[in-house]
Amino acid sequence: MANSGVDVKRRRFLVASTSVVGAAGAAALVTPFLYSMSPSARALAAGAPVEVDISKLEPGMLQLVMWRGKPVWVVNRTEEMLAALPGLDNRLKDPKSEMPQQPEYAKNEYRSREAKYLVLVGICTHLGCSPTYRPEVAPADLGADWKGGWYCACHGSRFDLAGRVFKNVPAGANLEVPPYYFEDEHTILIGENGGAA
Numbered sequence: 001m002a003n004s005g006v007d008v009k010r011r012r013f014l015v016a017s018t019s020v021v022g023a024a025g026a027a028a029l030v031t032p033f034l035y036s037m038s039p040s041a042r043a044l045a046a047g048a049p050v051e052v053d054i055s056k057l058e059p060g061m062l063q064l065v066m067w068r069g070k071p072v073w074v075v076n077r078t079e080e081m082l083a084a085l086p087g088l089d090n091r092l093k094d095p096k097s098e099m100p101q102q103p104e105y106a107k108n109e110y111r112s113r114e115a116k117y118l119v120l121v122g123i124c125t126h127l128g129c130s131p132t133y134r135p136e137v138a139p140a141d142l143g144a145d146w147k148g149g150w151y152c153a154c155h156g157s158r159f160d161l162a163g164r165v166f167k168n169v170p171a172g173a174n175l176e177v178p179p180y181y182f183e184d185e186h187t188i189l190i191g192e193n194g195g196a197a
Helices: 008-037 041-046 079-084 086-091
Strands: 050-053 062-067 070-076 117-121 132-134 149-152 157-159 180-184 187-190
Touching: 050 062, 079 086, 117 187
Parallel strands: none
Antiparallel strands: 050 187, 062 070, 070 117, 132 149, 149 157, 180 187
């Protein structure tokens, strides 16, 4: 039977119109879904590198900054603090920072790009508590052999002034060294490994 009475042009127009409207509807449904998978501006900012001005950081002092929702410590170590580090090796689990968590520039006794400045993520490697900075030497509660470092009151883990974990404590690894570099003599950029060592 012939297509008598069927307007072929009108049918093509209706099929094309329906296809266009259907495609527009599908795009309207998919677009919010795709945008919801993109990180928000706040999330992007939270993961962004952080500049730290160390020009006013006094010797022996700790500066706290936040990076990716984590506390990061920057410590200006004194000559006395640095001199105490090599004598602790036999009391530490990983004195040479050989575990794979460390960036290459942290695989030294100072665990830093420059011996004077230490940059660490301030989260205990045991269960995620934030240890307390205890730079004093031989306090009554930590013992006569304490040379300074961090003490985690949650479960008793101890770390030296390079963030290296002591033996016989719950924490199994040294404190994390985040990616960082010196932009200039007064500025550290935390969150990127670039720059000169």
